[in-house]
Amino acid sequence: MRKNLNVIAAYSIMMGLIILVGIFQSWNIALSIFNLCLISAVMTMGANIQWGYAGLINFGIMGYTALGGLAAVLISVNPVQEAWSAGGLNILFSLFLIIGMVLAVRYVLKKFEKSKRRTYIIASIIILGIIIIRFVSEPGIEGIEEVDPAKTGFLGGLGLPIIFSWIVGALFAGGLAFVIGKVALGLRADYLAIATLLISEIVIAIIKHEDWLTRGVKNVIGLKRPAPYEVNLQQTDWFINLVEKFNSGKLGLISDFTERQSALNQLVIEGSSVFVKLCYSGLFLVVVIILLILTQKALYSPWGRMMRAIRDNEEAANAMGKNVVKQHLLIFVLGSAIVGIAGAMLVTQDGLFTPGSYRPMRYTFLIWVMVIVGGSGNNFGAILGGFVVWFLWIEAAPIGLYLVNLTTAGLDDAHFLKVHLIESVPYFRFLMMGIGLLLIMRYRPKGILPEKIEIK
């Protein structure tokens, strides 16, 4: 108990801060911060597995997040029948062609020795394949995108409950990570960072511009929800009764019937959105706890010890007979899959998929700040990092506004400097993150909750 005192203290302070937001701002804001903190925590757990356990730098987090979001679309949206009949066959045929191409390349790789000839054969297979695929898919894509472009214009999904997408998102992200890992894991650390950053940009470019699959920058809105809708809740009797019971003290003070009714209505509207957010919190909390148990078990298992050995001294681990390449690939896939889950959760919560909003600053570098600040190699630290950094990211604007008002208190309200500073308050969050990261890296390089290795 005493050993974990700092963990408990850190988490209680964090929860206290969120509760303070609930009391002083509103419970709605507090819960939406809390939900995104939970999603960030899942992302940091994924990044922490790669960086903290194995020392692999992955700057492609944005790409996996977006793939998870894509999974949410492909699972939950109802299939668009006209689009399928317009171009589904062509797309399926192209898919078979791609599989055929990959098999052909694999066959050549196995059959021939490494030589110039083999490289040329592979290159010609790929180029020929791309040309044929373009010819096959083009009419299909055009057909699909012409089907009611204002509403659909894409193939749609499978029409399943959106919860399934959390698993499918993990599979998607893991699959991509497998391919990238095969290609890029041999590179030195900072090269791996740059390569993954660039590959994630390619993923975003594809998601943004392949409208037949993702609707691109036209966004997919109104996704299914695992939680009830606010409008329905506001008309359900048991919910109104619940709100009434909850606020009976406050309502009892109002004697007039119509006034009481309108106050109740107001409370029901507020309560419904809080209730929906609580539903999400519950779902996310389950995911975070399951992942935390699994990652904690893994960290203290023989496998976790082996990963740390590989991280701290690759050559020695190799000499002891551990397959470094294979383990690196495994952990790269696992970590990315977890990030994929977070991507699907994010889209589930928002109810919409906006490829244009995936930017490296928010989805890659911010997550890294979380991992470093929280404490790499320590799951509790990584989760705490997700909470702290996301909390500051949201609350930076009010804090910045307060600071600006404090420092420019002597100036006139219309003074150009004051107006300018107040306008640029949203950017104080970047400043805060940067300075926070630099301070932590300098004075507490292991993070708020440093890695603790104890043999249980």
Place this chain on the structure above:
Amino acid sequence: MDFVNAIILLLNYIFVPALAYGSQLALGAIFVTLIYGILRFANFATGDMMSFGTMFTILFTWYFQSVGIGLGVLPTALLAIPFAIIFMIGYMLLIDKFVFKYYRINKSPPVQLAMVSIGVMFVTQAVVRIIIGPSDRRFFDGEKFLIKAGEFKEITGLNEGLAIKSTQVITILVTIILVSTLFWFLNKTKTGKSMRAYSDNEDLALLSGIDPKKIVMITWIIAGILATIGGALYGLDKSFKPFTYFNNMLPIFAAAIVGGIGNPFGAFLGGYVIAFSEILLTYAYRKFFMYVLPESMEPDGLVQLLSTDYKFAVSFSILVIVLLYRPSGIFKGKVL
């Protein structure tokens, strides 16, 4: 005649823009490669440092414009660049003193320095946005075109016009002057030689009496000059927007790695490799084929290899291929 038209078409839409864009990338790539070769880390703040320098250029340009000082047909920004460079160098040296020096002295691994540079990236980005705001700004003044498309058509009697923007010419000229001075400095002067020695083998360089503090300071000064000029030229040619500059970091990294990181000449050529392949692969060749081929064989589609949306993807694919088959770059840089 059709053939000449086709050539002019390619010159107008591919060659001249790619040359200008390539020059801008090349300056950034040399910046990355110098930092990597001498200070030994991948600087993720590259794009934002360039936007920081450009911001000073814009502020000085505004000041000169308000006072009424100008260069006539040339953009006022050219006058502002030297002043901006002074501020930029000051900023670079400050950052080095307060941030990077500690890790250098402690001999931290490159990965840690790269992480620190992410912190610098956040701070620089915030400062730029707080001072000048996130919106799109044009600060070009003076004569816009050296040759206008219409005039060119009139003079030559061709169907295709060739428009050359003055910013493109300025970009290319300034790049040539700057890069040749830099190579002269690195190859002929004593300081330049000691920089190369330090980059090649730190311990040996220290043994032979080279002062590391001086080397590091000069590296930051050169980096400041490159970042400001590269950024300002890009802003003059297109426009200044902090977010675009952040994104430009990616093709710049690609250029530096393709050219062989740690090798300034490779980085210089890498910039053009990236720029030309981006534009060549995403240009729609339909009109070109209409000139070159007989009428019966005219193509129906746009004859575009990739849609322009995948501009960035091109440079990254080249990078991935180079990393796979020649990890040390086309021109041998440091072996990775």
